[in-house]
Amino acid sequence: MHNDGKVVPINRAQATPSPLARLPVVLLQVRDKAAQQLQQGLQELFDNADDTLFEMADKARSNADHHIFFEAMRDLRLKRKNFERVFMEQLFQAFAHLGQTGSGELNMVPVVSYDSLPGTTDDAREKAVALDAMLGRVRHRDGLALGQLTARMNALLGKQLDERENPLGPALLCEFFLRAGRSLGVEIRVKLIMLKLFEKYVLSDTDLLYGEANQLLMATGVLPELKSAPSRRRAGCVASEPAPPGTGQALDENSQQDFAALQQLLAAVRGSVAPTLEASAEPQPIATRDLLRLLSHLQQYVPQPQAEDDVDLRNQLEQLLTRFSVKSGKSRVVEGVDEDVINLIALLFEFMLNDPAVPEAFKALIARLQIPLLKVALLDKRLFSCASHPARQLLNEIATSVLGWNPCEDYQRDSLYLRIEQVVQCLLNEYVEDPAIFSRLLMPFSASCVEEQRRSELIEQHTRDAEDGRMRADAARQRVADVLNRRLLGKVLPLAVVQFLQQAWSQVLLLVSLKHGEQSVQWQAGLRTMDELIWSVSLQHDTEAGRHLLEQLPGLLKALRDGLTSASFDPFSTRDFFVRLQTLHLQPAAGAEALIEVREPFALGPGAVDATEGLPADDPDLLKALQLRIGGWIELQDERPAPLRCKLLAIMAPVGSYVFVNRSGLKVMEKSVGQLALAFKHDALRLLDDGPLFERALTAVTGKLRQLNRGK
Known part of the structure; x- marks a missing residue:
């Protein structure tokens, strides 16, 4: 079978979808919505291909080249409908494959390296290089949204797909295009032009493609906890992705304006957080680039978590600046804008490291992110204004993942602890100034959290069903006891x-x-x-x-x-x-x-307990207990040696029993509303804020700064 370009063809036996293959309705909606957008992109491609090839023919230096481009124009016009039909058939077949049982082979996965294959032609290598570049650009630009879409498909189908098996991933979209183009009798130069047009008119809109697909799946409850990846047209603020032409300057201006507003508030703490030195007669500001080099140096000497109490970033920066001043022979000071950034990052981490929602065991790990986040902020003020900034998302994802963690004796061998430690250490070892590392670390970490969440949700459902069955049995026992008592007493x-x-x-x-x-x-x-x-x-x-x-x-x-x-x-x-x-x-x-x-009433099982423990209806702690929301996290300190973190799974009718589970979805506690109210009253119970950590820190710090400014 002919193998066009740099692809591994799908098994012919799986080219035709099984009639028994069934996909969830929402995935069919995703397919149809994507097909509509891709169809429009292909139409734009062919509408513009004629003009592009005509320009190439007009610029041709020989009659032979002129003839090649005109023949290609003619070939495209004749085979356009067939081309579009084959492309859409490939798309629909790939979705049908998802609905089949059994994993089968990967669907037409582009080969990563082509150089090692014997008999490879120069034309094939040239096309392979072009494909590699195209795929790399899409992954770099829209990799987060694609990763979220693949994770949602995994959760929906109960399979373990990767990006190469995602029918909307760039690998398969390019394969569909190459397969559809096999009927074209054009040479390599025309094929490369067509690939560039495919990237321009189809792949350039993958942010919309993935964004709409993710929104459809989120709307039906598929992994709604995953934060939406930003659309480049709306946000454009992901530090590792270039903004569309003409928007970067406006985005930078908006970010600068937002940071300027923060600077007005930060005026109240200048000279109190960032390192300061005794100014000589002619102090010289240290350039941001030099400051980044100092931070990169300091980053390599961040101690292990158990020694984190000995770290004082301000003192270490002061020591480095002193050495830098001695070496240069001039007193060096931090520039005003950089000082404000240092102050703000220091205040944010001060809040985060005192936040009750962050378990003590993980505060040392999060503290080690201070220098990398400071470097990001010095380079890109959008960290403070853009919620979808990958560095900000990574920090939030780490904080969310540890919210329900309960301490254990050998916590440093805990799988979640090791996973976060690996992310932190990778940043400390590898991050210099390229922010793309945050996106690269975010995607696999987020995917592992999603998989862990999926497993816990399955166990939660089992726990909920078991509790529902138990409650039904208890209610039935009570009704049977009532029936007997009415007849016997x-x-x-x-x-x-x-x-x-x-x-x-x-x-x-x-x-x-x-x-x-x-x-x-x-x-x-x-x-x-x-x-x-x-x-x-x-x-x-x-x-x-x-x-x-x-x-x-x-x-x-x-x-x-x-x-x-x-x-x-x-x-x-x-x-x-x-x-x-x-x-x-x-x-x-x-x-x-x-x-x-018969004088004593018969009880079949435990009797009902007064749910309010004798508290008045307007008791503030009782009202606080009644306002607990399903899915909310609490921390209880009772007779256990360590506090217990758990999530409210359900309030079971008719007795109003509150059932709590741990982060794995297993039941760990059952309380009446009165017992919870008494725990609040004795300060044994507190709510844990599950909002994004960075956002909460920023809100708290700006509020504190406003109070300081009002007090002046």
Whole structure:
């Protein structure tokens, strides 16, 4: 089979989708929306290809080249419809492949390296280089959004796809294009022109393609916790991605204006946070570039987390500036703008390292990010104004991932701790000034967090179902107990019958309630049998009803036996009860000494507890407990040696029991609203803010700075 260019073809056996292949409806919507956009892009490509090839023909230096370009124009016009049809067929087949069971082979994955293949032509190598560059640009520019889309597809399909298997990934889109172009009889120069046009009119809009696909999946609840990747047309503020032509200057101006507003607030703390030196007669400001070099030097000597208490960034910077001043022979000071950046980063980290939502074990790791974040801020003020900045997102993702972490003895071997430590160490070792490293680290870390979240959600659902079943059983037990109490309390009955009803027949009724419900024929039959049993042992044999008892006993005994059998009751206990019942029916005087008056209410399982623990309805701590939201995180310090962090999974009706789970989705605690209120009252319980850490820090710091400025 012909292999055009630098691709591995899909297995022919999987080219036609199985009729049994089924995709979720939302994924079909993603496919159709993407197909519409791609179709428009292809139409623009062909509309402009004619003009492009005409210009190339007009500039041709030989008749041969002139002829090549004109023939290519003619070929494109004739085969345009077929080209577009094949491209769309490839797209739909790739989506159909996602719905098939079994992983199969990768769908037409471009080969990373082509040089090592024997028999490779120069034309093929040239096309391979062009493809590599195109794929690299898309991944660099829209890799975050693509990674989120792939993660959402994984969660939706329950598979482990990677970018190369994503039908909307640049690898497969290029493959579809190359396959569709095999019918064109054009030479390599024309193919390269077509590839450039494909990048210009199709791949240049992948931010919209991935953005709309992510929005569709988010709207149906697929990984809504993933923060939306920014559209280049709206935000353009990702430090590692170039802004579209003509927008970069405006974005920089907006960021500068935002930072200028912060600088007005930071005036209140100048000289109090950033390092200062004794000024000589002619102090000389240190250039930002030199300051970055000093920070890069200092970054290599950030100690391990366990020694973090000994780190004082201000003192270390002062020492470096002193050495720099001695070496240059002049007193060096930090420029005003750089000082404001240092102050702001220091204040932000001061808040973050005192934030109760960050576990103590991870504060040292987060503290080690101070120098990398400071360098980013010195280079790019958009860190403070753009929520989708990759450095800011990485910090927020780390903080979110540790929110529900509970301490353990050997925490430094914990998988999450090791994963974050690896990210931090990579930044300290490799980050100089290229901000793309934050995006590269963010994508796999975010993907691992998404996978962990998916697993915990599955366990949460299992926990929720189990709790729901338990609550239904408890409610059914209470209803069975109520039914028995209404029939027994205050009556004088044989002890054996009371014990039978409370210990055996209650289980029969409970099983019927859970299996068939209390509106069922089976439930009514169970109540009728119980009533007939009570009636049968309450009769005087010298009455008219008593004389007819023997006629009704066979039906009563059969109903009792059938009920006990359905509940798999102990046959030995059953036999013993029927022997005693026979004695009661045939010789009622023999059981007279065993008569009792039922005074104590029967409880089938634990009784209901006062949910408010006697607190008044307007108690502030009770109101605080009632306002707890599903999915919210708390930290409880009770008799446990360490505080417990857990998430409110559900409030179970009808008793209003609050069920909490850990970050793995396992149940760790159940409390009544009154117990939670008392925990609030004794300062044993506190809410954990699960908002983005950087945003919360920035809000708190700006609020503090405003207060300082008002006080002056």
